[in-house]
Amino acid sequence: MSNTRVRKISLIPLSLVLALVFGLLVYQVFQLEKNKLSNETLALFSSSQKMISQWLSNDAQAMGVAIEAMKSIKSLQRALERKDMKALEEEVSSVAELLDKEHNVSHIYFHDTDRNNILKTHAVEDSGGVEDNYILLQSEATQAAAWGLRPGSGGNIWLRMSQPWISNGKLVGYIELEKNIYQLGANIKEVLGLDFFLLVDKSSLTLEGWNKSRGSQGGAGWGFTDKYALAYASSEAARPALPSIIAAIDSGAAAPDQVYSSGDYSFMGNAFPILVAGDRNVGSIMVVRDVSSIMSASRKTILKSGVISMIAGVVIIGILFLSVGKIEKGINATEATFKRSEEELNRLTAAVEQAGDSIMITDPDGNIQYVNPAFVRTTGFTRTEVIGKKPSIIKSGKHNARFYKKMWNTIKSGKVWSGHFINRKKNGALYEEESTISPIFDSENKITNFIAIKSDVTLISSLTKAREYFTSVTSHELATPIQRLSFVRTLMAGMLKKNQGDEDLAKIVQALDSSYSDLQRVQSATNLLAHLSFNKVEETGRNIFVQPVLNACAESALDESRHEGRDVKIDLHVDSIPIKTQLFGKQDLLQQALDEVLSNAIKYTPDGKTVTISARLEGTLLEIGIHDEGRGMTDTSLEQIFEPFFSPSNPSFHSTGRYKFEGGGMGLGLTITRMIVEYHGGSLELKSEGTGKGTTTRMILPVFV
Numbered sequence: 001m002s003n004t005r006v007r008k009i010s011l012i013p014l015s016l017v018l019a020l021v022f023g024l025l026v027y028q029v030f031q032l033e034k035n036k037l038s039n040e041t042l043a044l045f046s047s048s049q050k051m052i053s054q055w056l057s058n059d060a061q062a063m064g065v066a067i068e069a070m071k072s073i074k075s076l077q078r079a080l081e082r083k084d085m086k087a088l089e090e091e092v093s094s095v096a097e098l099l100d101k102e103h104n105v106s107h108i109y110f111h112d113t114d115r116n117n118i119l120k121t122h123a124v125e126d127s128g129g130v131e132d133n134y135i136l137l138q139s140e141a142t143q144a145a146a147w148g149l150r151p152g153s154g155g156n157i158w159l160r161m162s163q164p165w166i167s168n169g170k171l172v173g174y175i176e177l178e179k180n181i182y183q184l185g186a187n188i189k190e191v192l193g194l195d196f197f198l199l200v201d202k203s204s205l206t207l208e209g210w211n212k213s214r215g216s217q218g219g220a221g222w223g224f225t226d227k228y229a230l231a232y233a234s235s236e237a238a239r240p241a242l243p244s245i246i247a248a249i250d251s252g253a254a255a256p257d258q259v260y261s262s263g264d265y266s267f268m269g270n271a272f273p274i275l276v277a278g279d280r281n282v283g284s285i286m287v288v289r290d291v292s293s294i295m296s297a298s299r300k301t302i303l304k305s306g307v308i309s310m311i312a313g314v315v316i317i318g319i320l321f322l323s324v325g326k327i328e329k330g331i332n333a334t335e336a337t338f339k340r341s342e343e344e345l346n347r348l349t350a351a352v353e354q355a356g357d358s359i360m361i362t363d364p365d366g367n368i369q370y371v372n373p374a375f376v377r378t379t380g381f382t383r384t385e386v387i388g389k390k391p392s393i394i395k396s397g398k399h400n401a402r403f404y405k406k407m408w409n410t411i412k413s414g415k416v417w418s419g420h421f422i423n424r425k426k427n428g429a430l431y432e433e434e435s436t437i438s439p440i441f442d443s444e445n446k447i448t449n450f451i452a453i454k455s456d457v458t459l460i461s462s463l464t465k466a467r468e469y470f471t472s473v474t475s476h477e478l479a480t481p482i483q484r485l486s487f488v489r490t491l492m493a494g495m496l497k498k499n500q501g502d503e504d505l506a507k508i509v510q511a512l513d514s515s516y517s518d519l520q521r522v523q524s525a526t527n528l529l530a531h532l533s534f535n536k537v538e539e540t541g542r543n544i545f546v547q548p549v550l551n552a553c554a555e556s557a558l559d560e561s562r563h564e565g566r567d568v569k570i571d572l573h574v575d576s577i578p579i580k581t582q583l584f585g586k587q588d589l590l591q592q593a594l595d596e597v598l599s600n601a602i603k604y605t606p607d608g609k610t611v612t613i614s615a616r617l618e619g620t621l622l623e624i625g626i627h628d629e630g631r632g633m634t635d636t637s638l639e640q641i642f643e644p645f646f647s648p649s650n651p652s653f654h655s656t657g658r659y660k661f662e663g664g665g666m667g668l669g670l671t672i673t674r675m676i677v678e679y680h681g682g683s684l685e686l687k688s689e690g691t692g693k694g695t696t697t698r699m700i701l702p703v704f705v
Contacts (some may be wrong), residue, residue: 031418031436032392032455037268038257039420039434040504041289044192045270048287050189052272055184056159059103060147063161063177066099066487067145070175071165080110080118080165080173084108085127088119094494096121099177102490107158107178113171115140134172134276136162142169149181149274151204151282154213155182155221155231188287195290197242198232200274200283205229228283241267241288249284261290266292304446330595358433358454364447366390366408378433378456391452396430398422411437411450421454431458487517509512540610541680546615546622546703550574553591554613557598561659567607568659570598574615581622583703587678593676597626597697599658604695606661617703631662633688633695677701 070076070092081089088110099105108121111131120127120491138146139162158178165172185196202222210222210229221230225246233239244260249271250402262265269288273281362368368386376382379394386393399422410417418436425431433454439451489512489638496502496509537644554572583590601611609629618622670686677684686696 002610026598031416032434032453034435035418035436037259037291037294041256041268041291044194044289045287048188048192049272050192051188052285055187056149056181059159059179060161062487063147063159064104064145064163066103066105067161067177068176069487069491070095071167077165077167077172080112083112083118085119085124089121089124091624092119092121096492098490099487102486103179104183105177105179108174109174109176111136111174111176113173115174118173131176133160135160136159136176138162139164139174149276150178150202151274153206155200155205155210155229156213157198157200157231157283168214182232185232189234192287193240193289194287195241196232196234197230197238197286197288198274198283199224199228199242199246199271200231201287202227202229202442204282222490231283237265238267238288238290240265241269242286245269245271245288264292265290268344280369280450305428327440332588358452358456360391360452360454362391362450362452362563364412364449366450368393369449375454378425378431378454381422385426394423394425396422396424407437411439412445412447414439414441420457431456433457485512489513489516525578542587543582543584544587544590545579546577546581546583547574547579549587549591550594550613550615550624553594553598557595557602557659561602564659566602566659566661568602568605569610571610571612572601573613577615577617577622581617581703583622583680583701589676590680593673593699597699598675599625599693600669601628601697602659604628604662606630620702620704622701622703624701625698626695627694627696629694632691632693633686634691 003445073091073095076088076091077090092110096105096108099108106122108119109117109131111117115131115136117127117129117131122417133150135148135150138148141165143166145161147159151159151272152158157180159181160176160178162174162176164174182198186196188194188196207222214560221233221450224230225243226244230239230242241260248255248258248260257268260269267288267290271284271286274283274285276282282615323426353372355372355374358378359370359372360375361370362369368389368391370382371386373388379386383394394517399588407417407419416436416438418434421433421435422430433456435452435454437452439447440451442448484527489509492505492509494513496505550572551574553606554570558570598611598613605611605628611629612625612627614625616625616629661691674684677699680701682699684700687696687698
């Protein structure tokens with residue numbers, strides 16, 4: 001056998017190794033994309049469950065406040081004591097209209113002390129009979145407020161609040177308020193971008209009641225499945241997603257991160273049970289995320305990686321075989337061939353060395369044999385310090401023994417393990433990473449090594465936790481006061497119309513309006529933070545011309561500041577940038593960011609002084625500078641200025657007037673502004689030469705001309 005043929009045959013194992021390496025790289029790309037999608041979606045589902053629970057609790061509390069307000073109407077009490085349905089209807093008509101308009105409360109019930117119904121405001125002709133729904137029974141048993149969900153025979157799920165009316169120690173009767181929960185679907189859709197469905201078990205319904213209440217809709221939802229009726233859907237486009245999820249849930253095989261397909265449509269879904277008396281399950285609230293575009297992008301990425309890997313493998317193997325073929329021309333050609341082969345392998349090694357993700361290779365016993373420079377940068381350990389050691393050198397103590405045992409059992413059985421680590425750097429700092437660990441086999445199918453590819457997700461994890469914490473706290477702390485204020489301010493406004501000369505009452509209404517506006521701004525900020533966290537600018541943005549946006553923001557700020565009695569001049573110098581300068585993003589968000597900066601600049605600039613807006617280009621970066629002639633900022637204030645709820649102003653000057661001189665604010669404007677700028681791939685910074693020397697804000701954004 002010739003030397004050439006021998007050498008060609010010896011290249012077969014090398015070719016197989018190269019094919020394995022390229023295949024492994026493609027597989028790792030697939031795993032990383034899959035894990036990223038799963039983590040994002042699970043965070044969304046977790047947030048939706050918290051939001052559903054909090055929304056129901058807050059609305060029940062708001063209805064409780066409304067009932068307490070109704071109890072203060074003496075004429076209403078007298079009508080209930082007399083069991084006078086007509087008087088009750090007259091007394092409660094304006095309140096019913098108000099509750100329906102402001103809080104979507106559509107049903108009001110009045111019962112006597114024996115639970116005999118006296119009035120149903122939504123269906124007077126059906127009034128009468130003894131009410132025995134479990135919420136009212138609970139209120140009767142405890143003589144306290146009770147609330148919960150109640151299924152209607154026509155498929156509606158009602159949020160119901162019941163309270164006993166006790167006056168001077170005597171039970172007068174019971175008041176109940178009721179509303180359907182469909183608005184919750186719109187909230188979930190708006191804040192988290194999830195489709196919302198309400199499925200009711202047919203055993204809790206009657207076909208007659210369904211057809212009566214759904215006649216105008218043709219009763220199409222009744223035949224959705226054999227077991228469930230579809231009572232509400234926020235999106236018809238996502239409707240094909242439900243049968244597959246329902247089947248998986250009923251079979252016990254459902255997983256929140258499972259991807260389902262229906263034609264060209266890909267989706268992930270989760271369901272939360274609707275529980276009523278005795279924890280009886282009468283249906284499900286289902287949330288669905290459309291991941292079609294994300295899956296399409298992932299497939300393109302994986303296909304691209306696979307094609308590149310295949311081409312690279314074919315080229316390398318082809319070069320090796322062709323090079324070996326030249327051995328017949330002499331020993332010099334043979335040496336040149338192996339030199340070129342060595343260069344190709346060096347290039348492959350360099351690619352691993354330059355990878356952005358950490359790569360670790362161990363022997364079958366877990367002793368570290370190799371780490372790339374990315375591992376060194378992330379952990380702070382040098383190669384010398386970790387080679388020959390166990391991966392436990394970066395162990396944080398945050399995972400229990402069962403966690404590591406499960407991981408080792410998986411990879412030693414020949415399977416790939418993917419998961420989330422909290423590890424510790426050399427300096428003691430904790431960091432988080434998504435890791436995929438794969439076994440490597442020899443020709444006899446024996447494990448020779450383990451390779452781990454680790455992606456540092458510390459920043460992403462921190463931002464997600466911060467967003468969830470901020471959203472949760474804001475929703476929990478403010479949703480109930482906002483609903484209470486809304487109801488009270490509406491009642492007070494009605495009283496002011498009847499007593500227009502009462503100055504004290506007018507001041508109270510004005511204070512309520514001011515507080516309501518402040519709380520709404522915080523709630524709007526929460527929704528914006530959720531939007532920025534879960535929606536990518538490349539999916540929703542468009543091309544925006546810069547100059548018109550700057551001109552519009554300057555004119556709007558000038559008009560509004562003059563409307564508040566301010567005399568601050570605005571100088572605009574943007575002619576140096578080409579008229580065709582554009583950036584990619586969302587115009588409403590960018591205008592909000594510019595408006596927040598201009599509002600702060602005018603607020604801290606004395607009357608008679610000037611705020612200057614300038615713009616200049618440096619390559620593909622646009623720098624927008626906003627300079628005021630105000631009091632300036634200390635180094636301490638500059639360090640804290642982007643923290644949520646920090647304000648350099650005296651809280652006693654707080655006002656809803658956004659341009660009031662040195663008026664305080666809630667301290668959210670610049671926090672949100674920086675998030676908007678970074679959402680568009682830019683940066684934001686503030687500079688001040690010191691007290692009395694003004695402040696300059698620099699907003700840097702990527703653009704194209």
